[in-house]
Amino acid sequence: MSTPHDSHQELSVSGGQAQPPARFENPGLHEHKPRQADVDPRVTKRVERQVLLLLTLSILGTIAVVWAYFALPPGDTVGSMRLSNLVLGVGLAVCLLGIGIGGNYYIKLLMSNREYVEERHEIRSSDETREIAVQMLKDGGEDSGLTRRGAIIGAGVTALALFPLSLLVPLIGNVGEDWNVRKFKHTIWKKGTRLATDPTGRPIKASDVTIGDVWHVIPESLEDLHEGKLDEKAKAVVLLVRLDPRDLKSDQSPEGETWSHDGIVAYSKICTHVGCPVALYEQQTHHLLCPCHQSTFDVADSCKVVFGPAKRPLPQLPITVDDEGYLVAQGDFAEPIGPSFWERATK
Template sequence: MSDNQNSTDLTKQGGQELDRFQDPGIPAHKSRMADRDPQAAKRAEMQVVILFTISIIGTIGMLVAFFALPEDTSIAGIRMANLIIGLGLAFALLGIGLAAVHWAKTLMSDHEHVDERHAQRSSDAVRAEAVQALTEGAEDSGIARRGVLKGAVVTALALFPLAIAVPLVAEVGGDWNVSKFRHTLWKPKMRLALDPSGRPIKAEDVTIGSAFHVIPDVPEEVRNSHEWISEKAKAIVLMVRLDPRDLKEAPDRKDWSYDGIVAYSKVCTHVGCPVALYEQQTHHLLCPCHQSTFDVADGAKVVFGPAKRPLPQLPITVDDEGYLVAQSDFHEPVGPSYWERLK
């Protein structure tokens, strides 16, 4: 039987076409265990309280971790802090969500009601009935006569916003010294090293078309310092080697590359994401966050996307042993533009 024939049969009754379907009405109400057994209702109430308590503990744990964890900028320390704070937030949100669902399914009224459509502005009598219905609904939820449950939900909902507000307030009061972006760890004659191994790179190891993720070759004590992560984040570089005939270099930058090897900051000039997707055939460098695209063969100029200026170039050369080294720091601040700059 076709769909059209099924539809025709459904709209006919006794050989006559129907202009509307018969209202099947509301199915018979099925009572829940908590409706029939006071002990079951009490158990459900305690389960909801426990879930709200988990949320309270999660929020308090997150706040304690945020303020009490020792400052450790090593990768392991950052991962551990993020894990503990993230777990606190997870339990805070999960506790509230599960408690609300369990409360609604086991304790709140589950009777279905039908409201006929009416004008948008109800009469005063209907509005009074609506207020009465809300009052009865609040009574149905049992929160007024369940003191422990009321205390748990109020405490959980009151504490949870702190898990979001406290880190935001702490961030507002953080370090706003943007002048630090004017300089990085790069210094004259500092070797270019592979990220993350830290092995210095020789020019002969860089073949045409290859791309290297580069960091400064700094002493071991610098790598073990608390400032290393933030300083490394500013100094990261992507280095590629092109056929020298493909390079379009400004007259004042012709000595910034070495035999087709060029190095540019990996920090996108849009919002600071790491630019690391290199397309060998087009010489294009793509930022994965917002698709800003830079032409490595032409001074890393923007060819697509929201970025407004080229990637800063790191002037490089080689030392007496054939290792690639920086001629100087970047000649302009790395990363996104900010209010103290013209662009």
């Protein structure tokens, strides 16, 4: 049989069910175990040097990001873009990791890890209690060691102050970039330009495309992709699909001109939501899916939006065939390609 204890510690039985005690004994705080840095000054100095090094690396990382933004613009080649992105990414990683790891290291190994308990009081404390609280804050600041470690304070403040530059500098200027969005109103597609496979540039005959086929297409005139024409390719990429002509609900312009050829239709691959590449085609439903945010377009019905955040159909490239049977463009896209938040006027 169990020995009865105080009533507030026992489980009382009422109606056959155990009832929780009215209150529990306060177990108190766990025994404090000092860290090496608390008892060994050599360890303390070593940790201080490590924290200082990490914060200094953060400062250097921010400087590297700012320098790379101006000194290493993306340029027009794959190599220059890769180098610019690499330096910016590494610099941003160093400045963030330096602050994060350095700050966490300092908190865990140098700041006081003792637990303090203060009994709850009613609303406003007395003046005497407030004076005690202020003194406790001062003692806590002294206990943290910050008042005695000026170098770490200076490095930490400098790292935090410089870090926003790595995010703000790209927003302030447009070094190496061209933000004239009016250029998206037109691409290099022109009347008579042959449709070619991406990336080989081989012209496509209508007879090569069978029902259900999906082709990634670029203009045949797009050459020397690594010499200043990457931006032109980005604007001109097209997805070519062949359907059974009986499945097409619409293949005409507002003026009544036919924009397809024997069930073959061509649409811009650039999603009208935020510009991701649309390339997932479902043959049975004729739906075209954007993998980024799941905007879905109906290829059989002028690529109108059937689901997702996109607000505008994919621009259609009017196509036909030339005398040799090759697929050619009748002209440029009917309207500007790309996300809908840009100005949509076509003139």
